[in-house]
Amino acid sequence: KNEVEQSPQNLTAQEGEFITINCSYSVGISALHWLQQHPGGGIVSLFMLSSGKKKHGRLIATINIQEKHSSLHITASHPRDSAVYICAVLIIQGAQKLVFGQGTRLTINP
Amino acid sequence: EPEVTQTPSHQVTQMGQEVILRCVPISNHLYFYWYRQILGQKVEFLVSFYNNEISEKSEIFDDQFSVERPDGSNFTLKIRSTKLEDSAMYFCASGRDRAYNEQFFGPGTRLTVL
Numbered sequence: 001k002n003e004v005e006q007s008p009q010n011l012t013a014q015e016g017e018f019i020t021i022n023c024s025y026s027v028g029i030s031a032l033h034w035l036q037q038h039p040g041g042g043i044v045s046l047f048m049l050s051s052g053k054k055k056h057g058r059l060i061a062t063i064n065i066q067e068k069h070s071s072l073h074i075t076a077s078h079p080r081d082s083a084v085y086i087c088a089v090l091i092i093q094g095a096q097k098l099v100f101g102q103g104t105r106l107t108i109n110p
Numbered sequence: 111e112p113e114v115t116q117t118p119s120h121q122v123t124q125m126g127q128e129v130i131l132r133c134v135p136i137s138n139h140l141y142f143y144w145y146r147q148i149l150g151q152k153v154e155f156l157v158s159f160y161n162n163e164i165s166e167k168s169e170i171f172d173d174q175f176s177v178e179r180p181d182g183s184n185f186t187l188k189i190r191s192t193k194l195e196d197s198a199m200y201f202c203a204s205g206r207d208r209a210y211n212e213q214f215f216g217p218g219t220r221l222t223v224l
């Protein structure tokens with residue numbers, strides 16, 4: 001069983017739409033990261049959350065520790081937002097390490 | 111803006127050969143990481159490094175792997191005897207303060223083992 005599950009796996013939307021990507025996890029964590037992987041493979045860190053909500057530009061990330069769930073929202077989506085969005089959790093059982101979800105491939109059409 | 115760099119961008123090697131993947135982390139960062147991503151699969155943690163020693167390593171990071179910070183600027187990942195299944199994209203990352211706080215990723219090295 002995967003410790004981190006993302007949904008949907010693929011998402012296609014029109015420019016301007018509001019986007020939500022979900023991440024659920026089954027283990028105890030101390031923090032959760034949202035990352036963006038560009039088509040060329042490069043990875044950029046978007047957010048690190050341990051509680052509540054963070055906002056950066058058109059991106060909003062929320063986490064509910066009790067429900068073991070996080071969401072990444074993109075407002076006024078744009079074709080340049082097209083990428084793979086990855087959720088990764090910092091587990092607190094045993095050795096400290098990041099465990100990654102499988103990613104959500106987002107395509108924004110003009 | 112400072113960035114993490116990795117060389118080479120693509121390395122092709124024969125099975126059984128040793129490879130060294132190089133990373134130059136951001137200069138004032140203290141925490142260093144290697145990850146790998148097999149084509150079409152998710153990113154996997156390999157190892158974290160702090161204060162000149164390994165902090166954590168995953169089950170993947172067996173005796174074939176080693177890391178080193180030889181000169182205070184480079185951070186290397188060595189695979190002693192490559193296997194076909196080592197073919198992957200290898201990412202280096204560095205972080206400034208607390209372990210696993212915001213990490214800055216390098217562009218990756220694509221390793222192809224023939």
